[in-house]
Amino acid sequence: MKAGKLAKISLLAVSVLIISGCSGNNSGVSIEVPDIPMHEALGEFEGELNIVNWSGFVEPAWTDKFTADTGCVVKPRVAGTSDEMVTLMRTGQYDIVSASGDAALRLIVGGDVQPLNLDLIPNFSDDIAAGMKGNIYDTVNGKPYGVPIGRGANLLQYNEDVTNGAPESWDVVWELDTPYKGKITAYDAPIYIADAAVYLMYHNPELGIKNPYALDQTQLDAAVALLKQQNQIIGEYWSDVFAQIGSFTGGNTVVGTSWEILRKFAAKENIKTTLPIEGSTGWYDAWLVSSKTKNINCAYAWMDYTSKPDVNGAIAMNFGMAPANIAFCSSSEKAQAHCDEFFAEDEEFFKKIWPWTTPIETCVDGRKDVKCTSFQEWTNAWATIKG
């Protein structure tokens, strides 16, 4: 028993060494993906572009100019969740999607999106924030699949009138002895399991979690146990942003996971956000192009256009996130204020954030001796938590 455990630990240590030995981002992990050719050279514009996007990503303020320049008529379709985005992209009726990392890897592994030829996207330059390039959720086996749009962290939001200062740790939303029992909110989606894993990574190092999206069965069980414990003290799970804002301003919720933009919408002095010591998860959004697209040239033109500092900045300001193209920040005082508020140039801040990544059977932390739990298993586990 003990020897077995030791062997496991040493194996783990070896695999950790292997990863840390590799330079750059995740090049140690190889993932089996369908072989889809990338676009070689730009041709004539097809005249239309069907986009699946988050609300606020595609607005006439910047699509009109794009259409005037290229003749590509933009037809946006707003999706409410990552899961809806995946479902929509699988219909094959859309050309491009603004996928968060938890949708991206699912689409890549499923063969629904194609690798990208970055030479055709000149605006994908050194101005793109370093932390948004080459991440595992959209760069597989060294091939890029995504063009970054923007990012945001899942922060701990709190009502200062009740908490008297910022909570230092996420323990106020996880532990049974929390002073805010019944006034806690959590994000209502399977990907929230990763938030439990981030907490365990810090407080239960013996579990050996190295990446919250690479959980073997034992580690997933531990995260699920923590979530079941949280279920006893939780007040509400949120998926509707306006319900979440109302819960904080109405006093039903005192602490819980949130986004910087929701705090801004709450517009109350006493509603604040903080990044606790454990770090957190975050959403990194990127354009992904369908493998079945008929409007490939419009799609490339769109990705290049939206990577320009001003357009990328307009999207980021409209949605309330850190822009991918940080050249935008120095363009004006207003832009700089936005970038500072959303930590756009603060790589130290984003080093503590684990970008949403679809969990797949291949361990994205590089372990090869175990099978990791897939998103389907997370989905099934999530259903058992809320009871």
Next chain:
Amino acid sequence: MSTLISTENNRPISSYLFKRSKVRLIGLLALPMFWIVGVYIVSLFLLLITAFWFVDPFTSLVRPGFTLENFISIFTVQAYLATSLRTLLIALAVTALCILFAVPLGIYMAKIARPWVRNLLAVAITLPLWAGYLVKLIAMRLVFSEQGFFNWAMAPLGIRGPGFSIPIVILTLTYLWFPYMALPVFTAIRQIPTNLFDASSDLGAKGFFTIYRVVLPLIVPAIIAGSVFTFSLSLGDYLAARFTGGKTQMIGSIIASNINLNPPVAAAFSMVPIAFVVIYLVVARRTGSLERM
């Protein structure tokens, strides 16, 4: 052929149909049957068949096949079983509460109130039906939020609301579906001849005894009709739980959260309310109430 008929008769379609009873029947039923079978049953069947299909664990894509795993999970996963039972109890509680409110109100409106009060009450009952469903949900959410109307109004009495929880879900659903119970009950009581009350009173029965022995037996069919609405609508609802239930899960919540993530489980779960309603109707039939509807 039309010329042949028109020489005999100046109403060709009628006489053509008169001679051909099958064509007549098809003509009568074509439209409703297309609606029921073509649109309703087929789409329901397409949904329900996925309950036997798989989800590819690697890509999360749905694959046709045959497995009972999705149905077995309803009974073996503790959270699923608890949610089914919770939903059943909530639906029963909503129905009971609706009956409790509808019967006295119906008696008052039908037998006691002056005509203008009756009309006013009838409008008041149906008025909520004019407002959107979501509007009513958000209204309930605002009333029962921590700093909402209920806590504000009850503060002088030292009473605090329970916060978003199962009792508020039951209250919200009762608010939503009450007209469906109140209207048939009111109509049924109106149809009870007034002399039955006089006869009951002449025989020495007091008010409550008359309600129990005379009114209730006569309005059971109306209550059953109303409860089919309140019960089945409550079973399928999930937004009330989402907006006013806090962490409360209902069957609809599980279907809604699985519809993108795991369609076969969602499909299997959509059979549960159907099963509950069928059982309910069979029990109602056994008691003989359906025949009198």
